[in-house]
Amino acid sequence: MEYQPGPGRNNLFVPGPVNVPEQVLRAMNRNNEDYRSPAMPILAKSVLEDVKRIFKTTSATSFIIPTTGTGAWESALTNTLSPRDKILTFRLGQFSLLWIDQMQRLNFDVDVVDVDWGAGVDLSVLREKLLADPYHQIKAVCVVHNETATGVTNDLSGIRNVLDRCRHPALFLVDGVSSIGALDFRMDEWGVDVALTGSQKALSLPTGLGIICAGPKALEASKTAKSLRVFFDWNDYLKFYKMGTYWPYTPSSQLLYGLRASMDMIFEEGLDNVIARHQRCGHATRLAVEAWGLKNCTQKPEWFSDTVTAVLVPSHMDSSQVVKHAWKKYNLSLGLGLNKVAGKVFRIGHLGHLNELQLLGALAGVEMVLKDLGYPIQLGSGVGAASAYLMQSTPLIKSRL
Numbered sequence: 001m002e003y004q005p006g007p008g009r010n011n012l013f014v015p016g017p018v019n020v021p022e023q024v025l026r027a028m029n030r031n032n033e034d035y036r037s038p039a040m041p042i043l044a045k046s047v048l049e050d051v052k053r054i055f056k057t058t059s060a061t062s063f064i065i066p067t068t069g070t071g072a073w074e075s076a077l078t079n080t081l082s083p084r085d086k087i088l089t090f091r092l093g094q095f096s097l098l099w100i101d102q103m104q105r106l107n108f109d110v111d112v113v114d115v116d117w118g119a120g121v122d123l124s125v126l127r128e129k130l131l132a133d134p135y136h137q138i139k140a141v142c143v144v145h146n147e148t149a150t151g152v153t154n155d156l157s158g159i160r161n162v163l164d165r166c167r168h169p170a171l172f173l174v175d176g177v178s179s180i181g182a183l184d185f186r187m188d189e190w191g192v193d194v195a196l197t198g199s200q201k202a203l204s205l206p207t208g209l210g211i212i213c214a215g216p217k218a219l220e221a222s223k224t225a226k227s228l229r230v231f232f233d234w235n236d237y238l239k240f241y242k243m244g245t246y247w248p249y250t251p252s253s254q255l256l257y258g259l260r261a262s263m264d265m266i267f268e269e270g271l272d273n274v275i276a277r278h279q280r281c282g283h284a285t286r287l288a289v290e291a292w293g294l295k296n297c298t299q300k301p302e303w304f305s306d307t308v309t310a311v312l313v314p315s316h317m318d319s320s321q322v323v324k325h326a327w328k329k330y331n332l333s334l335g336l337g338l339n340k341v342a343g344k345v346f347r348i349g350h351l352g353h354l355n356e357l358q359l360l361g362a363l364a365g366v367e368m369v370l371k372d373l374g375y376p377i378q379l380g381s382g383v384g385a386a387s388a389y390l391m392q393s394t395p396l397i398k399s400r401l
């Protein structure tokens with residue numbers, strides 16, 4: 001059964017999948033085509049090159065695989081590591097938890113540092129772990145840049161500094177699923193060896209592409225890595241790159257046209273302006289939460305995420321009721337609390353194809369929901385705080401100057 005859509009648009013404020021721009025929808029609205037025709041290599045080359053600009057790398061090799069973020073994780077791990085290799089990683093929310101589950105099921109030896117859900121990677125713990133490994137048994141340090149379940153952004157540049165200061169050669173593998181293309185992310189500058197994302201987040205496409213960049217050290221590791229892999233084998237991709245046909249199997253051509261259109265929009269706005277827009281929306285959301293008298297799940301400002309805010313509800317409330325009521329009454333989709341924080345937080349996603357006024361609509365919706373559910377809130381308090389800030393911080397639209 002399909003729900004009737006209701007009047008107006010659904011206000012999609014989950015932290016991915018996100019709204020798809022009209023330009024991207026139109027670019028994808030095309031028939032299947034012969035992917036062995038001369039048109040595909042032109043498209044392939046252009047998207048494979050340009051995703052590197054989004055990851056801020058010139059040294060990496062890119063792979064665009066028909067999969068999701070979970071497949072991109074598997075691709076990163078199996079191409080660079082061998083069974084029983086030791087991985088050091090941090091469990092700080094549902095997505096780092098799921099990646100760890102995958103690492104364990106793939107038979108790696110995983111050293112998990114458990115972190116409070118709401119906190120980020122503690123650099124001093126990382127340092128201790130690396131110093132306690134003089135024989136370099138740890139082959140990879142895996143980090144989720146932005147933990148979408150708790151709204152925590154980790155300090156990747158700090159992690160790189162610790163690795164360097166400890167002179168530890170472990171590979172640095174980063175999940176950038178809810179960060180790359182929205183948050184400040186610098187693959188080369190931060191010495192990230194493998195970075196990955198999924199199409200349905202900051203790139204504002206439908207789900208279905210896993211986008212991976214592998215730096216020179218990761219590619220070198222892939223030559224000796226013994227993990228079983230077939231579908232995700234980078235080697236197969238590299239062979240097809242050489243032949244100029246690019247995919248070892250049928251590419252998702254509509255999504256690739258969508259990716260082209262989405263990146264064109266990002267470059268037109270300017271990647272750094274996109275990042276600044278996310279910073280504005282993140283800050284505005286946090287101002288609203290504060291004005292409502294509610295707490296952010298993220299424990300310290302240094303970890304605040306500019307793509308998702310997890311809002312703690314008072315202990316007598318059930319956050320899943322907030323999400324349910326928002327959808328039923330206001331056609332507003334918010335993110336549920338997951339696993340350890342189920343019932344305790346609801347999440348406001350503010351990433352991808354989104355502007356300031358759309359965000360204010362969602363914040364107004366949250367206020368009405370909270371009031372409907374008996375939370376003592378002054379209507380307009382959060383919207384007022386957020387809009388006062390957005391008014392003074394939002395620049396004129398670049399293409400309309």
Ligand SMILES: Cc1ncc(COP(=O)(O)O)c(C=O)c1O
Pocket residue numbers: 016068069070071095144146147148149175176177178198207
């Ligand atoms: C940080 C993070 N990593 C990985 C994933 C998994 O991605 P997918 O659902 O596309 O497999 C998600 C999904 O939300 C995520 O937020």
